[in-house]
Amino acid sequence: xxxxxxxxxxxxxxxxxxxxxxxxxxxxxxxxxxxxxxxxxxxxxxxxxxxxxxxxxxxxxxxxxxxxxxxxxxxxxxxxxxxxxxxxxxxxxxxxxxxxxxxxxxxxxxxxxxxxxxxxxxxxxxxxxxxxxxxxxxxxxxxxxxxxxxxxxxxxxxxxxxxxxxxxxxxxxxxxxxxxxxxxxxxxxxxxxxxxxxxxxxxxxxxxxxxxxxxxxxxxxxxxxxxxxxxxxxxxxxxxxxxxxxxxxxxxxxxxxxxxxxxxxxxxxxxxxxxxxxxxxxxxxxxxxxxxxxxxxxxxxxxxxxxxxxxxxxxxxxxxxxxxxxxxxxxxxxxxxxxxxxxxxxxxxxx
Amino acid sequence: xxxxxxxxxxxxxxxxxxxxxxxxxxxxxxxxxxxxxxxxxxxxxxxxxxxxxxxxxxxxxxxxxxxxxxxxxxxxxxxxxxxxxxxxxxxxxxxxxxxxxxxxxxxxxxxxxxxxxxxxxxxxxxxxxxxxxxxxxxxxxxxxxxxxxxxxxxxxxxxxxxxxxxxxxxxxxxxxxxxxxxxxxxxxxxxxxxxxxxxxxxxxxxxxxxxxxxxxxxxxxxxxxxxxxxxxxxxxxxxxxxxxxxxxxxxxxxxxxxxxxxxxxxxxxxxxxxxxxxxxxxxxxxxxxxxxxxxxxxxxxxxxxxxxxxxxxxxxxxxxxxxxxxxxxxxxxxxxxxxxxxxxxxxxxxx
Ligand SMILES: [Mg+2]
Ligand SMILES: [Mg+2]
Numbered sequence: 001x002x003x004x005x006x007x008x009x010x011x012x013x014x015x016x017x018x019x020x021x022x023x024x025x026x027x028x029x030x031x032x033x034x035x036x037x038x039x040x041x042x043x044x045x046x047x048x049x050x051x052x053x054x055x056x057x058x059x060x061x062x063x064x065x066x067x068x069x070x071x072x073x074x075x076x077x078x079x080x081x082x083x084x085x086x087x088x089x090x091x092x093x094x095x096x097x098x099x100x101x102x103x104x105x106x107x108x109x110x111x112x113x114x115x116x117x118x119x120x121x122x123x124x125x126x127x128x129x130x131x132x133x134x135x136x137x138x139x140x141x142x143x144x145x146x147x148x149x150x151x152x153x154x155x156x157x158x159x160x161x162x163x164x165x166x167x168x169x170x171x172x173x174x175x176x177x178x179x180x181x182x183x184x185x186x187x188x189x190x191x192x193x194x195x196x197x198x199x200x201x202x203x204x205x206x207x208x209x210x211x212x213x214x215x216x217x218x219x220x221x222x223x224x225x226x227x228x229x230x231x232x233x234x235x236x237x238x239x240x241x242x243x244x245x246x247x248x249x250x251x252x253x254x255x256x257x258x259x260x261x262x263x264x265x266x267x268x269x270x271x272x273x274x275x276x277x278x279x280x281x282x283x284x285x286x287x288x289x290x291x292x293x294x295x296x297x298x299x300x301x302x303x304x305x306x307x308x309x310x311x312x313x314x315x316x317x318x319x320x321x322x323x324x325x326x327x328x329x330x331x332x333x334x335x336x337x338x339x340x341x342x343x344x345x346x347x348x349x350x351x
Numbered sequence: 352x353x354x355x356x357x358x359x360x361x362x363x364x365x366x367x368x369x370x371x372x373x374x375x376x377x378x379x380x381x382x383x384x385x386x387x388x389x390x391x392x393x394x395x396x397x398x399x400x401x402x403x404x405x406x407x408x409x410x411x412x413x414x415x416x417x418x419x420x421x422x423x424x425x426x427x428x429x430x431x432x433x434x435x436x437x438x439x440x441x442x443x444x445x446x447x448x449x450x451x452x453x454x455x456x457x458x459x460x461x462x463x464x465x466x467x468x469x470x471x472x473x474x475x476x477x478x479x480x481x482x483x484x485x486x487x488x489x490x491x492x493x494x495x496x497x498x499x500x501x502x503x504x505x506x507x508x509x510x511x512x513x514x515x516x517x518x519x520x521x522x523x524x525x526x527x528x529x530x531x532x533x534x535x536x537x538x539x540x541x542x543x544x545x546x547x548x549x550x551x552x553x554x555x556x557x558x559x560x561x562x563x564x565x566x567x568x569x570x571x572x573x574x575x576x577x578x579x580x581x582x583x584x585x586x587x588x589x590x591x592x593x594x595x596x597x598x599x600x601x602x603x604x605x606x607x608x609x610x611x612x613x614x615x616x617x618x619x620x621x622x623x624x625x626x627x628x629x630x631x632x633x634x635x636x637x638x639x640x641x642x643x644x645x646x647x648x649x650x651x652x653x654x655x656x657x658x659x660x661x662x663x664x665x666x667x668x669x670x671x672x673x674x675x676x677x678x679x680x681x682x683x684x685x686x687x688x689x690x691x692x693x694x695x696x697x698x699x700x701x702x
Pocket of ligand 2: 087088091238239240241392393
């Protein structure tokens with residue numbers, strides 16, 4: 001049963017379900033003092049701090065829908081699967097503390113492939129200081145699927161919802177937008193080139209920032225602290241997973257307000273601008289609909305503007321209006337264009 | 352885009368990801384006072400009670416591995432997917448409070464199929480008094496996959512682990528064993544009969560208990576309270592998902608003890624005994640390895656025996672020994688047979 005002709009390809013069947021989880025998580029360390037019991041029982045046990053509230057969020061990544069293993073290394077995939085969940089925790093103004101990780105995988109993946117995946121999960125858990133406290137590993141009849149649930153804590157009453165934006169508030173975004181989507185375009189082009197000529201040596205150097213944003217995104221763990229230091233409490237907040245446009249619409253719908261977004265204020269990296277030109281794509285459209293940027297979008301009271309003014313991480317891109325005024329993009333030419341949720345929709349990507 | 356020739360088969364594409372979640376969960380009500388914010392933001396927010404600890408557990412169910420839609424109605428599947436998680440919460444001596452539900456589904460399922468699935472999820476959530484506070488709905492390239500995470504609360508320090516069993520403790524099981532597995536055998540036989548003769552009318556009446564245990568299992572929500580009333584605190588506890596044999600081994604391994612299990616004490620329903628005879632299967636083997644019973648297995652100090660004696664829900668099936676004595680089944684004939692974990696292994700069920 002434990003025979004292996006090729007020692008670098010161990011079948012997952014050889015380890016069994018229990019052996020597999022133990023094997024994959026044996027190097028994972030518990031660091032959060034709130035983790036009373038991690039992996040290894042029917043459930044994990046977490047201590048409660050009476051001064052805090054808990055947040056919980058979950059995300060599912062499916063092969064062939066959310067990722068393509070022909071250009072996403074498994075280690076990066078594991079890392080990204082953690083990041084997309086932590087980003088939602090930060091978007092509540094909370095600090096992530098624990099995650100559970102469930103993986104369904106077909107027999108075409110050897111144990112070594114799962115080790116790579118879990119190495120990425122561990123790397124993210126370490127950098128973001130979260131404990132992996134549970135999970136499930138099972139077989140699938142086809143591809144790979146990762147389901148992660150993240151827990152976090154926030155000072156009681158300090159959670160920031162999508163629903164708190166008020167008329168005249170300023171709309172602020174962290175970092176820059178559109179790079180992850182353009183990274184995907186570059187990788188997909190290389191995949192097509194490779195199909196035609198398997199000896200081609202892609203030069204990804206001019207696209208390094210884009211490719212990194214796509215393959216190894218980070219969540220904005222710095223922003224919660226930055227805002228605390230600046231003594232700014234956002235009135236509403238969301239993270240940008242589906243594209244700026246659909247996230248603005250979420251805030252407006254939940255807060256029952258309108259919004260004017262200024263095209264010339266949208267922060268773009270020079271690589272995004274150059275690559276959009278090369279691909280003959282409109283960079284504003286990409287920033288609005290690209291998604292997977294994992295930046296934070298929030299609203300602040302105008303009184304707080306002096307506190308954030310000039311901060312290199314934060315850009316004011318619009319302001320909140322009365323609901324009746326609707327949600328609009330004000331173009332560079334001054335035209336008012338209704339904003340629609342064209343964000344990437346997982347359910348429409350399927351044939 | 353919203354055209355529908357057959358109004359009873361709405362394509363999930365027509366609703367989009369956000370519309371779909373809203374649609375499926377619109378009747379879900381929040382009942383737990385600890386749920387500060389449910390579905391509808393980046394994360395749910397849960398209040399912490401300083402007198403309590405939190406438990407968290409997660410389970411993944413994959414079509415073709417854990418269930419076969421040719422005989423499992425979607426409503427039952429949704430119900431069962433919740434139950435398997437709640438069972439783990441009860442196994443910690445905790446009360447379930449919230450769940451998140453993620454579903455990956457291919458286009459071959461119309462919206463009506465997902466409505467059925469969510470109706471089952473809602474039915475279980477209602478009966479067990481848990482709030483559905485989050486989740487994710489996405490497409491899959493093939494089958495159906497359900498990932499549920501459950502939260503629960505337990506009085507601080509009152510969680511019962513697998514690791515607390517002591518020499519001389521009694522091994523106790525709730526309910527009876529093997530019925531869910533025999534229900535599966537009956538359903539699989541009917542499926543084969545149906546393939547040969549699609550007009551056959553199966554008479555499932557003699558197997559009603561077995562089929563119900565397979566298709567609509569319940570978690571033992573009564574036991575935590577019963578034990579509290581009896582003033583019995585288990586020294587170790589686990590739920591029976593993979594079969595009595597492997598769960599006993601988990602307790603023994605984690606508690607560093609041995610165990611003698613008595614064959615003649617294992618509680619079996621008359622339908623299990625009769626159907627095992629009909630299928631020419633050994634009922635002890637089925638109870639040991641069948642799995643999916645979702646009963647609770649726990650150990651108690653011998654001092655507590657008078658408190659549970661004669662209780663119709665509880666059966667003493669063995670006692671804990673020194674680790675050196677190993678883990679054994681004492682057969683009806685008095686023979687000592689080493690117990691091995693032959694519990695159902697999801698990773699080996701794949702071809
Ligand atoms: Mg369990
Ligand atoms: Mg989000």
